[in-house]
Ligand SMILES: NC(=O)c1ccc[n+]([C@@H]2O[C@H](COP(=O)([O-])OP(=O)(O)OC[C@H]3O[C@@H](n4cnc5c(N)ncnc54)[C@H](O)[C@@H]3O)[C@@H](O)[C@H]2O)c1
């Protein structure tokens with residue numbers, strides 16, 4: 410009998426990894442975790458920089474096959490690693506590195522039905538916990554989302570490794586996490602299907618809110634801690650917000666305009682020197698403009714971005730002097746069919762997005778001038 414309800418709207422879904430392990434020295438749990446998953450010969454896909462840092466530790470995992478990630482989560486790279494995984498007869502996958510390495514590990518492990526352990530070496534995105542991958546062309550432009558319907562079996566975050574990585578990555582992760590509450594809030598109004606495959610749950614929205622509150626409270630202290638390579642309670646909280654709270658919050662709470670603006674921005678060469686979370690931060694300010702949020706709220710977000718070193722203007726993401734035509738290209742892509750911008754609780758079309766980006770840029774520039782004018786010393790953006 411045909412169903413009378415649209416299941417995507419009536420069913421709420423909450424997705425999460427099997428286990429989340431975080432703390433100083435957490436990498437020491439990798440061997441046990443693999444053992445618990447029944448893995449005997451894991452393939453470790455490792456970012457080259459992470460390999461230099463963790464190579465000795467990874468070498469101690471018995472019978473592991475280790476290969477280096479080539480830098481882009483592209484169809485070609487997924488194909489190469491999948492071939493290696495089949496030929497070497499491995500029975501589990503471990504992804505070690507940034508968001509792109511982790512997304513590639515997911516794109517290999519899930520279609521092959523292999524257990525998957527994710528080891529982020531920077532807290533730069535909320536990719537670690539999710540069941541999907543973001544796939545790019547070899548030239549770095551956005552290609553597609555791939556959904557696997559399965560989350561990683563375990564995520565292991567060693568905060569001592571995160572604290573020793575350049576601070577810019579932590580700050581980029583804060584930018585990614587900053588979007589989570591606003592996008593989940595928009596999606597929960599429209600009850601549009603989230604990346605988890607159903608309507609948002611209350612749990613996801615509450616987690617997204619906790620993510621936002623944690624970042625605003627502890628973000629600056631966490632930045633200062635990483636500048637001294639120190640693991641502090643503030644860093645612990647922010648790493649959890651960037652990784653676990655933002656990951657659960659976006660996947661089961663929903664994405665909206667900020668990530669579509671990010672996806673559109675990847676089409677402009679100038680933005681390629683900026684990390685995912687840095688572009689997302691500008692996407693958040695654009696989204697707040699689009700949603701006619703009160704100036705007070707926009708100011709809270711913009712001031713926080715300035716205090717922590719996130720972009721607030723187009724110039725901050727490599728687009729100084731960008732033409733309206735180029736912004737139209739960004740907006741067209743942001744409004745493409747299937748983009749999460751259509752989860753906003755009103756109709757969005759490209760001209761609105763161009764104007765919202767210009768408004769965000771103007772507001773961001775003005776707040777920077779105001780804060781500097783009263784003698785506030787702000788950290789470098791993307792530095
Ligand atoms: N699947 C999802 O749910 C999801 C969510 C958010 C973002 N993403 C994706 O994540 C990707 C961005 O991830 P990213 O910003 O981590 O980029 P990335 O994976 O390219 O890593 C950034 C850089 O960090 C280096 N690196 C890694 N560990 C390091 C360490 N400990 N010290 C010093 N350098 C280190 C890498 O070599 C790389 O050059 C994008 O493709 C984005 O679309 C996916």
Ligand SMILES: [Zn+2]
Nearest residue numbers: 534535585689
């Ligand atoms: Zn993101």
